[in-house]
Amino acid sequence: MGYHRNNWRQVAGKAAPFIPGGRELMAAVDVVQGISDTVGRSQLQYVRGGHPLVELPWQPPGPPPNPQRAEAVGRQAWDILFASEQQYSARSLLDQVGNLLMPLPPTELDLVIRRFGTQGLERWDQLTHVEDEHGEPAYDWPRQQALFNWLLRTVSPYGAMLIGAGMTCSQPNDDPGCDCGDHGWVLPEGPFAKVDGAYVTENWQWVSGATEALSWQDMDQGIYGTCWLLTSMQAVLQANPQHAPRHFRQEANGTVTITLYDEGRPDPITMVPDLPYGHGRLWGATGHTEDARYAETWPGYFEKAAAQGAGNYVDVVHGGPPAEALAMITGRTTQKLDLNSPWLIQEIADRKSRGQALVATTAGTSDRQKLAGGRLAQSHAYFLKDVDPAGGRMCLGNPWGDGATRKMWECWLTLQEVGSYLVQIDAVDTW
Template identity: 25%
Template structure:
């Protein structure tokens, strides 16, 4: 993108100046209006001079200045508001002017990034970063390894404004980015030299990739993802991709590809204010253990889940995830998702919203505990059963205790496997997930009791209790019904209950 379409910054500055002048006059207007209303009320013998809730506090405040403890009502409050607005317009105008200079010097900057209230771009910062990253190739890093040099480059890139970063990505050679990615991922030392620190720790790399992606213009996402594979999880090792369907319920998953979903992040008119666990549907990846953890947490504390996802101005999405070491990260992902041949989201959704799919995408990037796992009959087949990291395949077929720390930041606690113990834990505010065993006999018997909502090697979440019976929700979501089990049935078909700890 080499052109620029913005505002006439000279006219914007003129408007800012006029707003500032109006703000300076507002204090006098405030006091004059207070005199007028006070005198009018005196002449009206106690009747109110105004019923406007913004003007009523001015009555009797004739000697009070709004900037020094007086009522924060119109018009006096405009003094500060208009001055702040004028300052913001002037800073944005400076930014736009400096971006024009960058474009004149041959940089491409995405116009959608130009309207944040931040410092104007500095071309020297861009050229310095280009030189620093280029000079990494063939550099002698000395006896202490390359980590200090890489941290320096990381700080330069992380500290850039969106316009600066976009201009940097426009000019930086792909080879320099790929070499940099190779260096930050190589954390091996030289063996006997314990002081030789190389690469960036995984936690630092994750935050670095997110910091770049959260600011970068959409026109450069493909270039960034090609250079830094850790920005985008793969899906071609999932059961759904390999077999064209969900391994448990048979839901079709043909034609998987990346694309932008037609549904919004949150259902229209809600902005996520009404997150409902019962609306969540797992989708076609075999990650029930994660979706059950997410759903059970949303049931107990929906605001906690809502607080963990934010959309950035450039269209990317930040998701709060804890890693295997208990470190909290805001993991940034692009808005595209795995879709099937019909354009339907492959992953988790919730009543016309896609927010669960972005939790799932971020989790796929971060999950670090996969040791393999495969559908029945395919264990030991390296095509299905292999350890993975950083992709959707890593999130399939794992145990109930693995996902909770990534959702809540705290390990789950095992609960005695009986209904009274589960009720006690659930009533004390803990989300709870449970799993089923395996085997054809268990599958047949369970289907006989509860129909196709029962599946072996599956994870459910506790929804509540009906008398002495326990009610279990299926993360597959609607139209799959809840399971209502007697204590004896629960004991026979379900095991390994985990109580999650949700921060207050």
């Protein structure tokens, strides 16, 4: 089983002491790599304690704007937004604003959003939180998310970032649990070009990347405890590489739309393309690196979409069992395998051959504790990476990615070891 791509550093590090001049060579490589990783970081669009607002190129669809009409509609919508919700009800005001804005072409809608500015968008956001006579918000979640999806897909990149900064419920809340004061949101740098299977930035700096735009190998869990979610996506993408292109989409204005499922129903979520950042690194899931300039940022957007569906990152971190994640990703009911079956290995091989995704959960209470001689973390989720029916064993893949040691990156278990270390294996159809 190959460690995939970046394992050269682990292998070279082990071999360096036994090669004449090996230590000196690795030290030189680390210096060069350090320079490469830090070049351009000062130019990242990072806002400590807030969201970035940056003008970016945009080619709007539809006719050119009519400034007079946009000004008239914007003024009327502004007056409605700041009308008394006690007199007219927040739901009525929100519906009126939506009815005014929906007919506008993208360029004019963008002018209105810019006219609103942070003050108008914060008022709009405030109305979505006003409670009705039953103590419920004026907008329910599906209606509210559909509104955000439409706005974020339609306006300019700057307008989308303005919405993300001014309408707090259009973005998941993030509490990193750190009082250092160095946390905020960053726009990952781009664009990227693919050259011979690798990515390069606009400054022609090399970037490690999969040959596929969205690949199951592109996973490094990051700081959040979202193994139950991320490794479920790994399992799905390994079983069905076509799942990602049908559920991940970058819109023309740079926003990102990811489709999850709620009780089997598709639930598209459009997001501003900024990601949590702190301590000089992306705080959430990445693809093999902590550097925000790198191309493999899709795991972070998937994690952000799940956080938006839950309302905040904290609820995703506390999360649930992999069975819930598999259902949220595929929209299908999961099946629980019998760990005591003498034919478990053969059943896993059969399910994988039929394109099913399988995720295993280890015993224990904290992933800081180890199992199987340090090869497994307790209370951790793994995807079923491979199976060897003839040898009677299976391989677990770790969503910690290259952040894990070679010892913990993958773990082969015999049938006898399964009952000692695993508490559950869930499977789901992906095709």
